[in-house]
Amino acid sequence: MPTTDHATINRNLIILLPKQPALDWIMQVDPHPVEGLNLDELRQEQEVYLLSEGSVSTREQAEQWALKRFNALFTSFLNSWFTDEALWPKHRTRKMFQDWFEVQYHSTIWDLSTDPLEHEDWD
Secondary structure (H helix, E strand, O other): OOOOOOEEEOEEEEEEEEOHHHHHHHHHHOOOOOOOOOHHHHOOOOOEEEEEOOOOOOHHHHHHHHHHOHHHHHHHHHHHHOOOHHHOOOOOOHHHHHHHEEEEEEOOEEEOOOOOOOOOOOO
């Protein structure tokens, strides 16, 4: 750990990691697929969701949190790959979401920066 000042922040973290069906979809619909794209590479850079401390406190609760929001989370992932909704799977279900994503939960977030936190609205 660096020798700079550090502290935890009052947030929990959820990451959705794509599984093989997500990669299969990308490779199937992409007219110019990334050569050699594999699951490890796909899982390297994913969106991170910070939640209020205490809103979830276990991996199981994190999975339930994600399942309640599966449509919005699924849409965000699909849109990050292709903005043409005609390429998206038509009938997305909770079961499909579970087949496509692994939910990771982290309860401790270290803030090693002295920069202030900033928020940017995406509306």
